[in-house]
Amino acid sequence: MKRTDVRPGSAPPLPPVEPIRLVDPDGRRVSDPAYTAPDHGTLLALLRAMIIGRRFDRQASALTRQGRLAVYPSSYGQEACQVGGVLALADNDWLFPTYRDSVSLVTRGVDPIEVLTLLRGDWHSGYDPERHRCAPQCTPLATNASHAVGLTYAARRKGEDTAALVLMGDGATSEGDAHEAYNFAAVWNTPVVFLIQNNHWAISVPVHKQSVAPTLAHKAIGYGMRGHHVDGNDAAAVHAVVSHALAEARAGSGPAIIEARTYRMGPHTNSDAPQRYRDDSEVEYWKERDPLARLERLLRDEGRIDDSELERIRAQADRLAATMRERLSAAGRLAPEELFSHVYASTPALLARQRQELLDELEA
Amino acid sequence: MAEFSMGQALNRALRDALAADPSVVVYGEDVGPLGGVFRVTDGLTAEFGEDRVFDSPLAESGIVGTAVGMAMYGRRPVVEMQFDAFGYPAFEQVVSHVAKMRNRTRGRVGLPLVIRIPYGGGIGAVEHHGDSSEMYYAHTPGLHVVTPATPADAYSLLREAIEDPDPVVFLEPKRRYWTKAEVDLPVRTEPMDRAVVRRTGTDVTLIAYGPMVDTVLEAAEAAREEGCAAEVVDLRSLSPFDDQTVTASVRRTGRAVVVHEAATFGGYGAEVAARVTEQCFHYLEAPVLRVGGFDIPYPPPELEEYHLPSVDRILGAIDRLQWESEWTAESPAVPGRRSEVGV
Numbered sequence: 001m002k003r004t005d006v007r008p009g010s011a012p013p014l015p016p017v018e019p020i021r022l023v024d025p026d027g028r029r030v031s032d033p034a035y036t037a038p039d040h041g042t043l044l045a046l047l048r049a050m051i052i053g054r055r056f057d058r059q060a061s062a063l064t065r066q067g068r069l070a071v072y073p074s075s076y077g078q079e080a081c082q083v084g085g086v087l088a089l090a091d092n093d094w095l096f097p098t099y100r101d102s103v104s105l106v107t108r109g110v111d112p113i114e115v116l117t118l119l120r121g122d123w124h125s126g127y128d129p130e131r132h133r134c135a136p137q138c139t140p141l142a143t144n145a146s147h148a149v150g151l152t153y154a155a156r157r158k159g160e161d162t163a164a165l166v167l168m169g170d171g172a173t174s175e176g177d178a179h180e181a182y183n184f185a186a187v188w189n190t191p192v193v194f195l196i197q198n199n200h201w202a203i204s205v206p207v208h209k210q211s212v213a214p215t216l217a218h219k220a221i222g223y224g225m226r227g228h229h230v231d232g233n234d235a236a237a238v239h240a241v242v243s244h245a246l247a248e249a250r251a252g253s254g255p256a257i258i259e260a261r262t263y264r265m266g267p268h269t270n271s272d273a274p275q276r277y278r279d280d281s282e283v284e285y286w287k288e289r290d291p292l293a294r295l296e297r298l299l300r301d302e303g304r305i306d307d308s309e310l311e312r313i314r315a316q317a318d319r320l321a322a323t324m325r326e327r328l329s330a331a332g333r334l335a336p337e338e339l340f341s342h343v344y345a346s347t348p349a350l351l352a353r354q355r356q357e358l359l360d361e362l363e364a
Numbered sequence: 365m366a367e368f369s370m371g372q373a374l375n376r377a378l379r380d381a382l383a384a385d386p387s388v389v390v391y392g393e394d395v396g397p398l399g400g401v402f403r404v405t406d407g408l409t410a411e412f413g414e415d416r417v418f419d420s421p422l423a424e425s426g427i428v429g430t431a432v433g434m435a436m437y438g439r440r441p442v443v444e445m446q447f448d449a450f451g452y453p454a455f456e457q458v459v460s461h462v463a464k465m466r467n468r469t470r471g472r473v474g475l476p477l478v479i480r481i482p483y484g485g486g487i488g489a490v491e492h493h494g495d496s497s498e499m500y501y502a503h504t505p506g507l508h509v510v511t512p513a514t515p516a517d518a519y520s521l522l523r524e525a526i527e528d529p530d531p532v533v534f535l536e537p538k539r540r541y542w543t544k545a546e547v548d549l550p551v552r553t554e555p556m557d558r559a560v561v562r563r564t565g566t567d568v569t570l571i572a573y574g575p576m577v578d579t580v581l582e583a584a585e586a587a588r589e590e591g592c593a594a595e596v597v598d599l600r601s602l603s604p605f606d607d608q609t610v611t612a613s614v615r616r617t618g619r620a621v622v623v624h625e626a627a628t629f630g631g632y633g634a635e636v637a638a639r640v641t642e643q644c645f646h647y648l649e650a651p652v653l654r655v656g657g658f659d660i661p662y663p664p665p666e667l668e669e670y671h672l673p674s675v676d677r678i679l680g681a682i683d684r685l686q687w688e689s690e691w692t693a694e695s696p697a698v699p700g701r702r703s704e705v706g707v
Contacts, residue, residue: 123470124464124467124468124469124470125468125469125470126470128469128472129436129469129472129473130472130473135436136465136468136469136473140456140460140461143425143429143456143457143460143461144461145429146425146426146428146429146430146432146433146457147429147430147432147433147436147461148433149426149429149430149433150429150430150431150432150433150434150435150436150437150439150441151433151434151436151437152433153430153433153434154433154434154436154437154438154439155437157415157439158437158438176425176453177425177426177429177456177457180421180423180425180426180429181426181429183421183423183426184420184421184423184426184429184430187421188430341471342466342467342469342470342471343466343467343505343506344466344506344508344530345466345474345528345529345530348557348604349604349607350604350605350607
């Protein structure tokens with residue numbers, strides 16, 4: 001008789017409660033038994049992308065205050081996750097971001113104006129997902145996680161080694177769709193890495209009201225999956241851990257859940273009021289653990305970057321910000337008739353009539 | 365010509381689609397070696413292998429969500445929700461992603477996928493196995509919603525749904541799975557977005573879809589015995605709605621009754637009645653009537669016969685259509701009908 005009650009695989013180890021860290025908040029290297037820090041070239045790329053990402057984020061927040069963006073969910077403070085995760089991806093991998101992950105898209109090479117299409121309100125997703133291998137930014141939490149599972153499943157059936165990185169927040173781990181995606185990924189052994197950016201706040205609800213698991217990475221154990229717990233403000237560690245998990249997933253060793261401990265320094269969005277639910281001292285605590293400062297310090301101490309190079313990167317970031325301001329002002333007129341263009345591959349009679357009604361109304 | 369049940373025709377459609385297009389995959393709960401609880405996927409895993417036809421974890425949202433990802437990457441997934449009410453966990457995926465992906469991405473990413481859902485009552489099943497969930501999907505822009513009433517249409521519509529560049533919610537009337545007809549397979553019937561006239565008549569148009577088409581045809585036959593020539597329109601496609609075929613019929617007959625199993629309030633019949641009234645007002649001899657399920661949760665099996673639209677209830681609606689035309693006045697087969705007008 002074929003036994004059906006025996007499942008393959010051994011139990012993966014429990015993730016450490018203390019997060020993996022390769023660079024401490026003061027910019028000193030920390031040794032880790034399992035991981036080594038990326039080389040200097042990668043560390044410089046991480047710092048550069050974080051400086052540019054933070055400038056993008058600051059500019060987008062300013063544009064929102066000026067009323068030129070409808071809304072902007074800032075990832076200020078989470079740059080190590082935004083950048084460390086994306087720079088670990090290969091060109092043929094896919095990224096599945098949420099609304100808070102605009103910086104990850106800019107890091108991936110998506111035109112910043114196309115990233116802001118959603119938030120300016122011109123359309124929903126402004127970039128070409130296939131060109132950049134980035135799914136549209138997802139607002140209903142955790143619902144894009146299973147898309148990554150299906151996509152990588154399809155890629156494997158084509159004989160490709162495409163992996164996917166799913167970005168999600170601590171709040172999203174409470175959603176049923178997170179559970180279903182984790183389980184599908186594990187059962188189908190698809191190369192997906194779920195990077196949970198635990199920024200401690202789901203709008204106003206603290207993470208301890210989402211879960212009492214020792215870490216969010218512990219959830220992996222129940223799916224027979226590996227879980228990793230990393231300092232989410234240490235770009236070197238995020239990059240190393242995500243790279244390792246992606247490589248293992250690609251090699252067929254299964255998907256992984258990574259909890260990156262970070263902090264949302266700003267409000268949920270521009271319309272949020274964090275003083276109603278959290279203490280300034282907590283923000284101050286995390287300011288001391290800034291992801292940019294520590295990597296800059298390390299690279300300075302090791303003689304890999306100096307003031308002039310930093311100036312050069314900051315000037316580049318400022319040029320990006322200026323371009324954002326200019327190009328948003330120059331944006332063209334929206335075409336209301338486009339409302340009917342992308343509902344189906346070909347426009348059904350009902351929509352053709354409604355489009356004509358709208359055009360007649362506009363002409364009247 | 366051979367005889368096929370609707371379930372067999374669907375099975376054959378899946379088999380032919382799998383053979384015709386290597387990007388088609390079929391998965392869901394129990395669709396593998398078991399062949400599905402209604403055996404619609406019978407034999408497909410054996411023929412096409414576990415890579416193409418397989419059992420997934422028991423999680424409808426995950427099934428539809430993974431299908432979204434597969435369709436984004438060149439597959440044509442055909443997934444099954446085991447029963448109407450078991451499709452609800454996937455509702456968010458259907459509404460927020462399946463229906464909207466093409467629109468969200470400004471036309472760049474379409475999702476050629478099919479969600480098969482056995483729906484409706486009449487098989488004596490316990491709760492959560494008899495819902496008519498069509499309106500939830502029909503109300504969602506971005507989806508095609510189709511439902512066959514015959515084995516030939518079951519085959520043809522499913523093939524067309526799988527070939528379509530957009531997502532299709534494919535509703536299978538489970539009480540008609542075993543209904544047989546002579547049909548030459550493979551067959552291609554009318555295009556997916558068209559309604560068809562199943563029976564011609566001059567006095568009233570009976571509009572139905574899926575499980576109610578046979579019931580309405582029976583009612584039309586009974587009405588004929590009473591001297592009323594009823595025309596029967598099988599909608600086939602709930603979204604888009606074929607205004608042309610329906611209004612042409614109602615303009616000929618001047619009267620219309622729309623019939624479905626789902627609760628009447630806010631049901632598909634309300635949309636049909638509104639559209640017919642808007643487009644045929646000057647041709648109408650009577651208000652458009654609806655015969656639907658009561659506005660109650662789907663009843664337990666021992667009581668479902670009281671809930672489901674019956675031939676008698678459809679005939680009763682025909683009776684209430686303010687008959688003034690010659691056949692009612694002169695036909696001895698319908699005594700007293702005129703006196704009921706206005707009652």
